[in-house]
Amino acid sequence: MQEIETSSPEETFQVGKRLGEEAQAGQVYTLVGDLGVGKTVLTQGVARGLGIAEPICSPTFTIVQVYEEGRLPFYHFDVYRIADVDEMEEIGYEDYFYGEGLCIIEWGNLISDILPEGCMEIRIEKDLEKGFDYRKITISESGEGRKA
Ligand code: ADP
Ligand code: MG
Numbered sequence: 001m002q003e004i005e006t007s008s009p010e011e012t013f014q015v016g017k018r019l020g021e022e023a024q025a026g027q028v029y030t031l032v033g034d035l036g037v038g039k040t041v042l043t044q045g046v047a048r049g050l051g052i053a054e055p056i057c058s059p060t061f062t063i064v065q066v067y068e069e070g071r072l073p074f075y076h077f078d079v080y081r082i083a084d085v086d087e088m089e090e091i092g093y094e095d096y097f098y099g100e101g102l103c104i105i106e107w108g109n110l111i112s113d114i115l116p117e118g119c120m121e122i123r124i125e126k127d128l129e130k131g132f133d134y135r136k137i138t139i140s141e142s143g144e145g146r147k148a
Helices: 009-022 039-049 086-090 093-097 108-114
Strands: 002-006 028-032 064-067 074-078 102-106 120-126 135-141
Touching: 002 009, 009 039, 009 135, 028 039, 028 108, 039 074, 039 102, 039 120, 074 093, 102 108
Parallel strands: 028 102, 028 120, 074 102
Antiparallel strands: 002 135, 064 074, 120 135
């Protein structure tokens, strides 16, 4: 488990960028945290780390956005609005989860039933006592936090 503290969007972006640079084919990360905590900021860093130049926005209405121009295919999910895991079946999620790219799943905790084994979790939390721009980023194996 790894804990990183940031105090600006740029720093959170850099955390994502490093993940993108180090990412290996087939990795799946969930991104967990409240609205406005910085999930998309971190994801933009991941894309930059993979060498993707086009802008990343939240794929809220499409569930998944695919970027093919980087070092690895990048599959950016936002499952906040899905009502049922069936919607994941409809888009053929297994091709992405078990494929050769990097998956980042915003709100991945909402689909915990279908997450692959060995999936990693990136949790972002605020702590207003430490300032508006403070974020704690915890990277761990998915489910590790819940066991404790
Ligand atoms: P989410 O995708 O989690 O809903 P966003 O990434 O869209 O959130 O937005 C995060 C907001 O928080 C941005 O407006 C960003 O500028 C701001 N922010 C302030 N401090 C930080 C920080 N340390 N890390 C990330 N974002 C921050
Ligand atoms: Mg977002």
